[in-house]
Amino acid sequence: MRSGGEIRANELQTTGRRRRRTGNRAVFIGMAVMFAVLLFYIRDMNARLKEVQEILEQIRPAQNGGMGTEGGSAGQSGGDFPVDGVRQTDQTGKGAERADGNETVYERIGEEGTAKDAGRGAAGSSRPVQRTLAEALQRLEELGETDETIKSICEKSGEFHEKLLLALANNPEMADFVAGYPDSIYDDPFAEGHFTDEEKKKECPLLLQWDTRWGYQPYGDMNIGLSGCGPTCLSMVLFALTRDEALTPQKIALYAMDNGFYVEGTGTAWALMTAYPPLCGVNVREMHMEESALKTALDWDQILICAMGPGDFTTAGHFIVIYDYDEEGFYVNDPNSIVRSGQKWPYETLKGQIKNIWAFWE
Secondary structure (H helix, E strand, O other), X not given: OOOXXXXXXXXXXXXXXXXXXXXXXXXXXXXXXXXXXXXXXXXXXXXXXXXXXXXXXXXXXXXXXXXXXXXXXXXXXXXXOOOOOOOOOOOOOOOOOOEEXXXXXXXXXXXXXXHHHHHHHHHOOOOOOOOOHHHHHHHHHHHHXXXXXXXXXXHOHHHOOHHHHHHHHHOHHHHHHHHOHHHHOOOOOOOOOOOOHHHHHOOOOOOOOOOOOOOOOEEOOEEHHHHOHHHHHHHHHHHHHHOOOOOOHHHHHHHHHHOOXXXXXXXXXXXXXXHOHHHHXXXXXXXXXXXXXXXXXXXXXXXXXXXXXXXXXXXXXXXEEEEEEEOOEEEEEEOOEHHHHOOEEOHHHHOOOEEEEEEEEO
């Protein structure tokens, strides 16, 4: 028989082995937990790095909404080239609200002109399309069969800049603006446009970048009419918030040019959206793009500017204003189209096209 001492020694050895096994299991479990935690943080870091990368990709100069350098062939930022519009009837059904001097187009041309505008709007109401110059001229010939102004432009196409013809092919409502381009070289390039009495009455008036009050003014390598949707959107928003009649599209465009917010070959830099409003006493912030975030901002009397990618508004990039909403959708001021400005836009339609949003308030 084993002595009591031997039995005790064996028990101690057994207990020691059990403790070592228990300790080994504890170490293994602890290492497994640490590995799981480490894996979680690695995945979280990868997700955050991806978010940062997406944000960095968005922080770039705005691509213009058409083709080539001013139009932008594949940009995802908001831009300025007006290839997207259609001839207009405005939110009141009275035709275009752009003006020569202080006279709106509707005041000048009346109901007959309104019918003509509606016809041009129907002709150009589809999504914008990228075209070659030859394709654009063919499209203009088709439009010219029912529109004398466009027919005249086609017949004298050599007098017009290629970008104007490309834009007009997508945007028949620009016809009068394009037709006046050859004579605009004799205009004062620093002449100031002014808001009309009708625009002053509205909370957030629709302004068109190719309005003859400022559309021919220099901007980039062309003019505000072709490249100025960014300054025009800012003008709408800042006037709505401050009622300062000096904040016209050409004043903001001049500031952008003088201070490096226009990037040659690309367009208006997104940074203009946050740099200029504080000079006017207006607050600005970039915001999330969820539908609830947009509606909350609008409920708090903020006005939004969206940088749009390819889709209903542009072939590459464009800026628009959102100023209200109801159960049918969001109210938009598109500086390139009264037709689109007169529509209500469901969030489901807009969300895939929005690339960035800024909210503005006093």
